[in-house]
Amino acid sequence: xxxxxxxxxxxxxxxxxxxxxxxxxxxxxxxxxxxxxxxxxxxxxxxxxxxxxxxxxxxxxxxxxxxxxxxxxxxxxxxxxxxxxxxxxxxxxxxxxxxxxxxxxxxxxxxxxxxxxxxxxxxxxxxxxxxxxxxxxxxxxxxxxxxxxxxxxxxxxxxxxxxxxxxxxxxxxxxxxxxxxxxxxxxxxxxxxxxxxxxxxxxxxxxxxxxxxxxxxxxxxxxxxxxxxxxxxxxxxxxxxxxxxxxxxxxxxxxxxxxxxxxxxxxxxxxxxxxxxxxxxxxxxxxxxxxxxxxxxxxxxxx
Amino acid sequence: xxxxxxxxxxxxxxxxxxxxxxxxxxxxxxxxxxxxxxxxxxxxxxxxxxxxxxxxxxxxxxxxxxxxxxxxxxxxxxxxxxxxxxxxxxxxxxxxxxxxxxxxxxxxxxxxxxxxxxxxxxxxxxxxxxxxxxxxxxxxxxxxxxxxxxxxxxxxxxxxxxxxxxxxxxxxxxxxxxxxxxxxxxxxxxxxxxxxxxxxxxxxxxxxxxxxxxxxxxxxx
Numbered sequence: 001x002x003x004x005x006x007x008x009x010x011x012x013x014x015x016x017x018x019x020x021x022x023x024x025x026x027x028x029x030x031x032x033x034x035x036x037x038x039x040x041x042x043x044x045x046x047x048x049x050x051x052x053x054x055x056x057x058x059x060x061x062x063x064x065x066x067x068x069x070x071x072x073x074x075x076x077x078x079x080x081x082x083x084x085x086x087x088x089x090x091x092x093x094x095x096x097x098x099x100x101x102x103x104x105x106x107x108x109x110x111x112x113x114x115x116x117x118x119x120x121x122x123x124x125x126x127x128x129x130x131x132x133x134x135x136x137x138x139x140x141x142x143x144x145x146x147x148x149x150x151x152x153x154x155x156x157x158x159x160x161x162x163x164x165x166x167x168x169x170x171x172x173x174x175x176x177x178x179x180x181x182x183x184x185x186x187x188x189x190x191x192x193x194x195x196x197x198x199x200x201x202x203x204x205x206x207x208x209x210x211x212x213x214x215x216x217x218x219x220x221x222x223x224x225x226x227x228x229x230x231x232x233x234x235x236x237x238x239x240x241x242x243x244x245x246x247x248x249x250x251x252x253x254x255x256x257x258x259x260x261x262x263x264x265x266x267x268x269x270x271x272x273x274x275x276x277x278x279x280x281x282x283x284x285x286x287x288x289x290x291x292x293x294x295x296x297x298x299x300x301x302x303x
Numbered sequence: 304x305x306x307x308x309x310x311x312x313x314x315x316x317x318x319x320x321x322x323x324x325x326x327x328x329x330x331x332x333x334x335x336x337x338x339x340x341x342x343x344x345x346x347x348x349x350x351x352x353x354x355x356x357x358x359x360x361x362x363x364x365x366x367x368x369x370x371x372x373x374x375x376x377x378x379x380x381x382x383x384x385x386x387x388x389x390x391x392x393x394x395x396x397x398x399x400x401x402x403x404x405x406x407x408x409x410x411x412x413x414x415x416x417x418x419x420x421x422x423x424x425x426x427x428x429x430x431x432x433x434x435x436x437x438x439x440x441x442x443x444x445x446x447x448x449x450x451x452x453x454x455x456x457x458x459x460x461x462x463x464x465x466x467x468x469x470x471x472x473x474x475x476x477x478x479x480x481x482x483x484x485x486x487x488x489x490x491x492x493x494x495x496x497x498x499x500x501x502x503x504x505x506x507x508x509x510x511x512x513x514x515x516x517x518x519x520x521x522x523x524x
Binding site for chain 2: 051052053073074075076077079081083087088089090091092096099100102103104105
């Protein structure tokens with residue numbers, strides 16, 4: 001499977017406090033790729049690097065087979081982008097913005113734009129500055145979809161929107177994907193939303209990628225185990241221990257990643273008993289993963 | 304490319320149309336008023352001395368109009384992009400130099416209107432007046448000079464407006480440093496005339512801003 005976006009050993013520094021170091025990312029063509037991370041983790045910076053808005057210190061970025069930012073004009077003709085903050089001019093009307101955008105994109109679909117104006121109930125004569133937050137988000141999505149790009153890069157497209165608008169936007173997005181087999185790269189911290197639509201997930205924190213995996217593999221592998229009789233040290237564990245807590249003498253609670261049913265034999269081989277295996281949803285898994293990452297990062301930096 | 308240019312032109316027209324309309328009216332009116340201002344109260348024949356005096360006085364408005372128009376149209380060209388932190392412009396599928404040219408060209412085309420108004424105003428003013436013997440009208444030369452001044456002003460301010468706040472800071476810092484060196488040099492009794500030298504370099508011929516200086520005479524000997 002080829003990749004719509006490939007990032008290799010990317011480094012970027014912004015000021016003295018924030019840096020992205022040795023970032024590797026592989027977004028399979030045709031996937032809906034959820035890019036998760038808390039605020040300030042580096043998601044928007046990564047997106048800006050992907051689109052050539054920022055220059056990396058080192059590393060390689062390939063988008064739709066072309067190097068970025070060297071080939072940015074060619075690449076951007078096939079990329080729809082919805083930024084975190086609406087960036088369009090407040091004094092232009094919806095129709096003027098649509099006309100402006102249409103002039104720059106060779107594959108612009110006027111019929112789709114008109115259909116989305118109607119479906120999103122946008123007033124073509126309304127000034128962008130007078131639109132509500134939800135209407136602005138819908139217009140941004142309209143502009144990205146009507147470009148008919150092979151890749152959509154969406155930076156928190158539904159952040160702060162009410163559930164009705166969120167649903168409208170996501171359904172338009174899913175309809176587009178099913179129709180065009182496009183790749184969607186969507187960043188968010190609304191974990192539940194991504195869980196419903198994404199087939200790949202990556203988690204970033206503090207400028208570093210913690211995990212990149214197919215959504216099902218990730219969700220299937222994150223479990224909470226209730227264990228009794230386990231030794232203090234686990235040698236050569238086939239899973240990744242994210243958290244281990246004692247439960248007031250009644251055994252231990254483990255949160256593990258990369259879990260598979262066959263690993264019960266490993267735990268039993270330690271002389272321990274697994275009393276319960278509980279599935280975690282993406283949000284719980286995300287939180288546990290972040291805690292574990294931050295805990296180990298703190299451990300590394302503590303003298 | 305023509306579609307892109309039209310799209311950019313229509314947005315810039317929307318942002319700068321008030322300035323363009325007012326500038327066009329002013330460009331048309333200044334030559335007419337400068338000739339009419341010299342007419343004696345009894346509507347008799349124009350006197351050479353009064354006419355030259357009026358034309359010279361009103362003539363100072365041409366470089367001012369060119370500077371103001373150049374400045375405001377250049378600011379209008381970039382204001383929206385600055386407000387949006389250039390994200391929209393930088394994500395458009397065109398090379399950046401091409402986008403800058405589109406913006407520059409759109410502003411340049413809008414400036415044709417006030418230039419045409421100056422041409423029309425100067426022609427109308429000189430055709431409608433009977434000039435005293437020995438005086439000549441220079442409507443074409445004045446219009447060409449106005450057009451040149453306007454494009455110089457527009458180009459300079461366009462380049463400055465296109466830059467970041469850091470660029471503006473560097474320019475202002477350089478000017479401040481020049482003045483500071485001049486003041487400190489003066490206090491220390493050192494004969495430094497940096498401001499005068501820069502002024503000469505810029506404004507005296509063939510300096511880049513020399514077109515703004517000197518007399519702007521619609522009618523002269």
